[in-house]
Amino acid sequence: MSIIKSLTNDINGIIKNAGYEVENLVLQPSGRPDLGQFQINDAMNLAREYHKNPREIATDIVTELEKDNRFTNLNIAGPGFINITLTDEYLIECLNKLTDNLDENIDKKEPKKVIIDYGGANVSKALHVGHLRSANIGEALKRLARTLGYEVLGDAHLGDYGRPLGLVIKEIKDMYPELEYFNEEYNGDYSEIELPITNEDLERIYPLASTKAKEDEEYLEEARQITTKFQNHERGYYDLWKRIVDISKEDIKKVYDDLNTSFEIWNGESDEMEFFDDLIEIYESKGLLTDSEGAKVIEVATEEDNAPMPPLLIVKSNGSKSYDSTDLAAIIERKKNYNPDEMWYVVDDRQSLHFEQVFRAARLGKVVDDNVVLEHIGFGTMNGKDGKPFKTRDGGVMSLKNLINLVNEETLKRVNPETVPEEEKEEIAKTVAIAALKYADLIPYRKTDYIFEVEKFASIEGKTGPYLLYSTIRMKSLLEKANDLSMDKITKIKTETEKDLALTILNLPVVLDKSLESKSLNDIADYMYKLTSLYNKFYAENKILTEEDNNLQTSWLTLTKIIYSINTMLLDILGIKVPSKM
Numbered sequence: 255m256s257i258i259k260s261l262t263n264d265i266n267g268i269i270k271n272a273g274y275e276v277e278n279l280v281l282q283p284s285g286r287p288d289l290g291q292f293q294i295n296d297a298m299n300l301a302r303e304y305h306k307n308p309r310e311i312a313t314d315i316v317t318e319l320e321k322d323n324r325f326t327n328l329n330i331a332g333p334g335f336i337n338i339t340l341t342d343e344y345l346i347e348c349l350n351k352l353t354d355n356l357d358e359n360i361d362k363k364e365p366k367k368v369i370i371d372y373g374g375a376n377v378s379k380a381l382h383v384g385h386l387r388s389a390n391i392g393e394a395l396k397r398l399a400r401t402l403g404y405e406v407l408g409d410a411h412l413g414d415y416g417r418p419l420g421l422v423i424k425e426i427k428d429m430y431p432e433l434e435y436f437n438e439e440y441n442g443d444y445s446e447i448e449l450p451i452t453n454e455d456l457e458r459i460y461p462l463a464s465t466k467a468k469e470d471e472e473y474l475e476e477a478r479q480i481t482t483k484f485q486n487h488e489r490g491y492y493d494l495w496k497r498i499v500d501i502s503k504e505d506i507k508k509v510y511d512d513l514n515t516s517f518e519i520w521n522g523e524s525d526e527m528e529f530f531d532d533l534i535e536i537y538e539s540k541g542l543l544t545d546s547e548g549a550k551v552i553e554v555a556t557e558e559d560n561a562p563m564p565p566l567l568i569v570k571s572n573g574s575k576s577y578d579s580t581d582l583a584a585i586i587e588r589k590k591n592y593n594p595d596e597m598w599y600v601v602d603d604r605q606s607l608h609f610e611q612v613f614r615a616a617r618l619g620k621v622v623d624d625n626v627v628l629e630h631i632g633f634g635t636m637n638g639k640d641g642k643p644f645k646t647r648d649g650g651v652m653s654l655k656n657l658i659n660l661v662n663e664e665t666l667k668r669v670n671p672e673t674v675p676e677e678e679k680e681e682i683a684k685t686v687a688i689a690a691l692k693y694a695d696l697i698p699y700r701k702t703d704y705i706f707e708v709e710k711f712a713s714i715e716g717k718t719g720p721y722l723l724y725s726t727i728r729m730k731s732l733l734e735k736a737n738d739l740s741m742d743k744i745t746k747i748k749t750e751t752e753k754d755l756a757l758t759i760l761n762l763p764v765v766l767d768k769s770l771e772s773k774s775l776n777d778i779a780d781y782m783y784k785l786t787s788l789y790n791k792f793y794a795e796n797k798i799l800t801e802e803d804n805n806l807q808t809s810w811l812t813l814t815k816i817i818y819s820i821n822t823m824l825l826d827i828l829g830i831k832v833p834s835k836m
């Protein structure tokens with residue numbers, strides 16, 4: 255159990271001894287640091303419950319607290335706010351518990367199995383900025399939940415099933431009508447066919463085909479038919495589809511790799527659709543599948559709805575299977591193969607209706623137990639300076655690769671030529687660029703839209719990834735320089751800055767819990783900035799390496815070591831890699 259939590263429990267016990275009972279006691283970091291380090295605000299509530307004056311209650315509690323030698327400067331402010339300060343001796347004792355491992359500063363949760371669906375990249379289409387947020391938030395939530403004791407699997411859930419693939423194949427057919435894939439008589443091995451198409455070609459073909467389909471009804475119709483053909487595993491079309499998926503997947507993996515994002519499960523929508531027949535059987539046997547103008551749907555509206563709640567579309571009137579059905583099939587597959595306690599979907603807020611429909615359908619069909627949590631973890635968009643979703647200069651969709659390049663250009667300008675050798679420059683600039691982008695993406699509350707400002711993100715000052723990296727590298731280099739000095743014990747805590755650092759360190763578990771609770775990384779990102787800038791203040795105030803008081807020097811180095819290990823842990827949770835220098 256974390257120090258802060260066991261301290262909270264102890265205080266709860268002390269309050270009980272004073273004759274009162276508080277549910278969910280929280281030790282709030284004080285809003286008035288001049289009065290105390292923490293404050294307890296419960297006397298006012300207790301007053302109502304016990305029909306007493308709140309100051310009287312606060313006095314009873316303080317009298318009990320005074321018997322405990324961990325506390326000092328206990329006082330009551332205003333109507334009954336209790337201010338608590340920890341003694342220096344006790345703070346030192348707490349910090350010393352954290353010198354070799356941070357486990358005492360984490361509250362593990364009841365183990366749970368969670369599947370997080372946070373990829374969603376589409377085969378044969380370039381990843382775009384929308385996929386960036388899924389990847390960043392999803393990967394970080396996965397790492398956070400793991401740190402807190404959950405078993406978590408990430409699923410890439412590639413978009414490999416819908417009409418875009420039909421369009422791409424239609425265009426390839428027009429470009430290379432002679433390809434054996436389109437020859438009904440061909441009965442050889444498709445894998446031996448040479449396919450003159452690279453991933454770059456695919457990324458060009460899709461927008462082209464999509465434009466053509468908008469202007470040409472016949473073209474669109476053939477693309478639709480082709481979609482149904484590969485979905486039905488029709489020879490030739492299915493095989494070409496598979497080739498395209500393989501080519502594209504390789505590139506998608508590289509982009510995710512650059513983002514330090516990895517998945518345990520690399521399913522695509524097509525893999526989930528292996529469970530389509532099961533889906534139909536379940537819903538048909540329960541009488542939940544209805545016909546609607548030639549389409550098959552599941553009605554999910556209830557009488558309580560006061561906003562439109564359209565039915566979940568399973569099969570479209572033209573016979574092709576819908577996006578809706580891929581997500582319902584995925585729930586059936588995940589239940590069967592992994593039986594998780596929770597399924598989380600880290601997908602743009604604009605799909606919230608879709609997930610509401612899917613989850614309702616899953617509940618109606620009872621495809622998971624009632625206690626299994628299905629949660630859409632939505633997020634806002636990254637916007638341009640005009641407040642609209644970030645676009646290229648000519649108004650097109652900004653690909654993720656181009657976005658990374660934009661940031662990379664900025665970080666490359668800022669690599670320090672005195673510390674980074676020429677041949678490492680590119681690589682380091684890239685790592686810093688990813689950190690800049692990720693941190694900027696994680697620091698706003700996830701539901702909030704934010705503006706892409708490349709100079710701000712890449713700056714080495716302020717709430718930025720580069721600032722955190724730079725500071726963390728500096729801590730590391732200090733520890734390396736102090737290599738033969740001892741750094742295993744804190745015996746002195748001198749300044750207010752040091753005390754603030756100590757309190758911030760102790761508050762870490764509260765921040766981790768809050769982040770998991772809100773499923774947003776902003777609290778962690780903020781905390782890192784607070785801890786780091788406080789440390790930098792401390793660093794500027796002291797000459798650690800030349801300090802002559804050995805005990806003080808050891809204390810300072812030990813404090814540095816603890817903070818360095820917290821920063822490394824939190825950067826790793828955020829999915830940010832630390833370069834060796836910058």
Ligand code: ARG
Nearest residue numbers: 371374375376411413581601
């Ligand atoms: N491929 C979809 C898109 O790019 C996102 C998929 C989101 N995940 C899901 N389980 N539906 O819009």
